[in-house]
Amino acid sequence: MSRGYGTRPTMKDVAVEAGVGLKTVSRVVNGESGVASATAERVRAAIDRLGFRRNDSARLLRTGRTASIALLLEDIGDPFSSALSRAVEGVAAEHGCLLFTGSSAEDQRRERDLALAFCARRVDGLIVVPTGDDHRYLLPESAAGTPVVFLDRPAAAIEADAVLSDNAGGARTGVAHLIRHGHRRIGFIGDLARIHTSAERLRGYRRAMADAALPVDERWIDTGPTDAARVTAAVDRLTRGAAPVTALLTANNRITLAVLHHLPSDGPRPALVGFDDLELADLLTPGLTVVAQDPAALGAAAARTLFERLAGDTGAARRIEIPTRLIPRGSGEIGPRAG
CATH class of the missing domain: 1.10.260.40 (lambda repressor-like DNA-binding domains)
Incomplete structure (x- = not known):
């Protein structure tokens, strides 16, 4: 024709x-x-x-839907964020939807600008890995019918669905593992204290020490930015300073990588349990013991929750926790140094 x-x-x-x-x-x-x-x-x-x-414009006029959702991450280049994105995209594809993705770079203003820009483009729903400490700017969007699900961290100042890892439980398991291998002086190197995941992992660390009736010297705790300079300074202070520790729990994969780059390749080194798995972690010497999250399960649960809301679920806001898993590979099974 x-x-x-x-x-x-x-x-x-x-x-x-x-x-x-x-x-x-x-x-x-x-x-x-x-x-x-x-x-x-x-x-x-x-x-x-x-x-x-x-013709999606015609579809919008007919149904009020664009067959698209948006995902706002911290950093799409981070392996954990990439795994979240793949999982969300998989569920979106099952529902015939496109996924738009952006990175906030831990900038609260950028998070807000990107989230509102996605909403202005009429996405059907929004999944946010939050950085900001006040998400009331999304209330008008929610009231207008755009469901919002928070991923990895809960919303601040509003009630909304949240899909999270069991951060406190995972850290508690990691520290208990170190205690079982004879450690009593265990350090914690975490992200910024205001970040929900960092605060929860520190809470799990403290809970494990309390479970074992072990005192916590506040000098064993170091939180702050994840840049290499801060982390290496923390390692030096915790392992060689006035109150040296024999083991470390590192609270995310960026911190763990910085620690691994700084630890000596030979000679005495502290036992190490990292929160988040790393690619090729089993090929290190010793292999890296981790508390592994399940980003595929996290992303899929967040996406399914969003599509349930789009299908008409108007129930109360939900908080879904995905379990973590301890993977022993060697670094967390090193006993305390003598002396």
């Missing part, structure tokens, strides 16, 4: 090409049931031949 130069094929063109009704084409394009497999295949073949693309 012929069309005018520069015109885009329509569903009517596809229907004529495939020899079916317009409603049949609509059902195939929108992933609806009720079309025989052979007929659906004929329609898809006609779509391919004509180069038909669904």
